[in-house]
Amino acid sequence: MHTIPLTTARPGDIRGGIALIGQPNCGKSTLFNALTGLRQHVANYPGVTVEKKQGPMHLGDRRLNLVDLPGTYSLTAFSPEERVVRSFLLDSPPTLGIHVLDAAQLQRGLSLTFQLLEMGLPVICALNMSDVVRRQGHTLDPRRLAELLGVPVVETVGRRGQGLDQLKREISGLLDGGHRIAARLPRYGALEPHIQAIMERLPDSLKNRWMALRLLENDPEGKPLLLRHGLAPESMETLLAEARDRRDRFQKDHDQDLADYVIMMRDRHAHDLTSQCLNTGAGGQRISWTERADRILLNRWLAPVFLLATIYVIYHTAIVQGYELTQYTWPLLAGVRNLAADWLPAAGFLHDPLSRSLGLWLLDSVNTLLNYVPIFLILFALIAILEDSGYMARIAFILDRVLHRFGLHGQSTLPLILGGVFAGGCAVPGVMATRAIPDPRARLATILTVPYMNCLAKIPLYTLLIGIFFVDHKGLIMFFIATITIMVALLVAWLLTRTLLRPMETVPFVMEMPRYHLPTAKGVMRRALDRTWLYIKKVGTIVLAVAVVIFVLLNLPGLSAEEQENFEQRAQIALNQFHDQIHDNPHAHLFQTPEQLMQALSLSNAYRARRMNLSTPEAVQSLDRRFEQADPIYFPFVRPGGGDRDVRAINRALRTLDQERRLLRLEMQETRIHNSLLGRTGQALEPLTRAAGFDWKINVALLSSFAARESAVATLGVLFQQEEGASRPLEERMGTAMGGSEGALVALALIVFFAIYPPCLATAIMVRVQTDSTGWMLFSIVFPAALGLLMASAIHSLGQAFTLDAIHMMIGFWVLILALLLMVGLWPRRRVKSGLATATPGNRGDGSP
Incomplete structure (x- = not known):
């Protein structure tokens, strides 16, 4: 005692x-x-x-x-x-x-x-x-x-x-x-004299039976631990030598490994205590509900079926069905944008104040991403159900044998899931979670493949492209994305562990199964809301910061003097034509000054933006009344409702001028972006990305996404512009610009490239932290970029060469990758002798399960 x-x-x-x-x-x-x-x-x-x-x-x-x-x-x-x-x-x-x-x-x-x-x-x-x-x-x-x-x-x-x-x-x-x-501590029989002898030599801060046992068991951390607690190096060496001598004598006298003996004595003592305080009843051990469920869910043949079905249900419910909810969220976000446009400084005929341009840029960037919040709510709720129910651990069990085939570890499952096996994850916590993997080689392989998963930030671009080019095949394309990423990650892990990582050591894997639990609605909803709120906060911080940087890079150095003069001349011609058309109109005096004209044009743009989100005659009438009350002088010229020919004449001239102004502004912005620092970089990369079908706009979006994945969609939302006052979704704008079978093939290549694309800046930094190597961080950026571009170029080039549409090309590519995966996974492995001890659920080598 x-x-x-x-x-x-x-x-x-x-x-x-x-x-x-x-x-x-x-x-x-x-x-x-x-x-x-x-x-x-x-x-x-x-x-x-x-x-x-x-x-x-x-x-x-x-x-x-x-x-x-x-x-x-x-x-x-x-x-x-x-x-x-x-x-x-x-x-x-x-x-x-x-x-x-x-x-x-x-x-x-x-x-x-x-x-x-x-x-x-x-x-x-x-x-x-x-x-x-x-x-x-x-x-x-x-x-x-x-x-x-x-x-x-x-x-x-x-x-x-x-x-x-x-x-x-x-x-x-x-x-x-x-x-x-x-x-009351366990007793170790014949080992007790050795324990007491070592304890007497320990420093006061470590004078306990546990430390004595660890030294007798030859704990590799014993030496640094003794030094940290103030034992002199000479005394430490003497103590370690004595522990080694006593260990050898005990093992020789008893013909048994000392560590195994300690495990046996602890297990015997635990069994003795349990038998005295736990009564299992006359019926013995009853088969639990968890065991009965596992007989089905972990069945050798049924387990993969349930796993694939689970993945498909998650994607179909969250992405396909959740996307339908965005039809209700977009009008709300567009309404907020219209209100902000009213509050910001008024627009000019050609040039807007910087505060208005930057404000609307930031709002457009955020709105594009907030439109997908319903999808994330559903997705996070479904993942929370898997976690709370206990099935997530079964997924690790099912995948363990597969992961080992490709050089990964059973504990690689959690980092991959956190990274986004089901989508909605994040590579940063996924890479951080690899610290729990005891196998050095599998740990590094996992770090380098976690960024391939479908993290939360990739979903907006996937959803955008699916909503434009694959409307009739949403479930199929999402299943393709879900499976192709993990298949490519496994192949890359296999390649790395057999080449660059081959010299690194490996250790065995231990895992336990939790019991099944019924998830609570409160717990699931809290988790879903918390994770969605984290996404919203990320939009409000990282994406906004990146949006400001992108805004600067897209607006510098701006238009040349010749370009600026050309646009101003064309604007003046349009204004002269307008005044010529209305010079003898009795209402012409209302449109003489630039301020009067811009008031009418701004009113027209604001009315058109709000009118596009209405679908019923009653709502349109209510909008007309609000605008007429707000501006009774100019509203009749924006929406003439009577038979006044002079009013209708000004309305026609005003619409012609407004159309010319919007075209000029679009052309100006296009030229400004084309001349910008980011635009020039995107153009310089076109020779490398042409085979994949990526033009400079896509290149610019991909460059911006390195800072934050969400920025890809936000940047595309600005590059594929809309007319002043319009509130069309990005899907409609991109669909108009990239429509057709060629656009779908480019979209497929872009999806594959984005799936393999290098990690974002935050993940790259985390790779540096976890590997403590700048070289591996650079490798994690360069290798995926080259691999992704190679795959995207192959998809686009082969699709064009054989005149295949995007769906057939997608199926062919998926079958090819699956064939490679099966060939690598089923290839007979050589048995390599190792000095490592194997571990089973019942014996871990230290007395623990």
């Missing part, structure tokens, strides 16, 4: 930290949210907590810092999660640890409990998901378990808030000094 003194935290002192510790998927993050009130994202997927998270927990007048540590099976150093947890516990030990145990998997979790107690950490055990044990027909005695462990044990159901009050009372009692912990 070991009595562990507990430090009392001062009331109001946030430095009295409490650590939440537990295995992946034990409900630890849910409990963290319940104790702190923070809205932390919780997914029913192993390894979702990659970094420690912290927040204040209030116990009366005491304010404590609660730290949610990454999910870990052990306190070894096999994975990044384990290294983070043990480093935190050893280098900045908390006042108290709350070990969250899955009550339905008690024996499996007790191994970590023993290690925490051996480390000397004061612990409270929270038996979470205790309701699952009762549903299985079992009974669990927490009091008996507390007696056997010598630490407080509390039953909790984190998602329902049950047991939290009792847990807080136990925490308060320990912090106030009213309770003491007398932990």
Whole structure:
């Protein structure tokens, strides 16, 4: 028996930290949210907590810092999660640890409990998901378990808030000094004398049974850990030599690996404790609903069918059906744009004030992206259902064998999903999530292929092109996008791991399956709204910043003196013709000054913009009344309703002038963009992109998308301009400019290129951070650009050569990539001998599952 003194935290002192510790998927993050009130994202997927998270927990007048540590099976150093947890516990030990145990998997979790107690950490055990044990027909005695462990044990159901009050009372009692912990630790028989001998040589900050065992087990992190805690190098070498000598003697005397012996003793002790406090009933272990469901969903032949069906349903529901909702959102956004146009400084005949030009530019950029918010709401809700239900982990299980065939790791599944396997993800968190992959080679391969996924920012361009060129094949083209990206990513991963990454080492993969849960409507909607709001905030920050930069690059250096003079001369000719047409009209005095003329033209443009969004006679009549009340002098000339021939004559002349003015302004803007810095860059790239069918406008949009993917659509929305006062959607404007079979083929090539396109600036920076290499960051930009351009050029050139339309070319390309994938995936692999130990769900090499 070991009595562990507990430090009392001062009331109001946030430095009295409490650590939440537990295995992946034990409900630890849910409990963290319940104790702190923070809205932390919780997914029913192993390894979702990659970094420690912290927040204040209030116990009366005491304010404590609660730290949610990454999910870990052990306190070894096999994975990044384990290294983070043990480093935190050893280098900045908390006042108290709350070990969250899955009550339905008690024996499996007790191994970590023993290690925490051996480390000397004061612990409270929270038996979470205790309701699952009762549903299985079992009974669990927490009091008996507390007696056997010598630490407080509390039953909790984190998602329902049950047991939290009792847990807080136990925490308060320990912090106030009213309770003491007398932990009962496992005994290791013949190894005990060796443990005691090593403990006596340890520095005070590491003088515990866990550290002694780690040195006896030859922990590779032992040397730096001892140095960090102040042990002199000479003493450290002596201690390590003694540990090595004792390990060799024990293994020789008992003919057994010391690490295996420790695992066996801990597992035996865990089994003994579990058998004394858990009653499974006379009927024995009952087959759970999760097991019955997995017999179908994870069936060898049915699992791929369910997986493909899931992907198709997500895309069809979110993209195809969600796109229909944009018919209702666009008129609202166009209305906001029209109101802003009224509030901004008035437009000139040829030139607008800078504040008006920039304001409308930014609003057009944002509106184009906000129009897809309904799609994202549906998409995020569906992904949340997969996460909360537990099927997301099954996807990792299904894909594990496939991923290994192509050089990736089972834990590559989560980064790929975060990156956007189902679309709606983001490459930045996807690349960040790769830190949990213990296999160095698979980790780097995953980092380099995550940007190929269909991240959230790519969806607007996909949706735009589908809405223009593939209206009758929406579901098919989205299925193509969903599958072609993962297929190309797998092929690239296979190529990299057999060439550039081949010398890097690999390690085995361990994974567990969570139970199925019924998602709650509140949880799903909250997740969908939170993620959509993050997208909206991104539009309001990154996209706006990029839009300003693009605006400058598209307007400098501007028109030459000769071009400017030519447009002004043509404008003057149009004005002279107008005045000639109305010079003998009795109402001509209302149009003599430039201010009067612009008032009439602005009124005409504003009326036309609002009229285009109305579909009923009643709405048109209401609009007429509002405009007539706002400007009774000029409105009759904009919309003549009587038989006054003079009014109709001015209306005809005014419409002719307005049309000429709009054409001049469009031509001016086209020339200005063509002469701009960005326009010249796009033109310079045309020889490289001509084979893919990309003109300079598409090149400019692709260049702007490197800063932020969403900027591609926003830039296209400006490059494919509309007439002054018009409110036509971008789909209609691009469709008019690129219509026809040739345009569809270019759109297909653009979709493929955009899918393989280099990562955005934020992702490229994250690649640099995760790889700690500028070379790999540059490779992640150059290689996808070359590969994407090669594929896009092949699609466009072959489609033209064989006169194939976009759909047939898409099918042919998809079949070709699938054939390559099958050939690579099914090719017999050579068995390579390795010194690495294999891991199974029952034996991980450290006593954890």
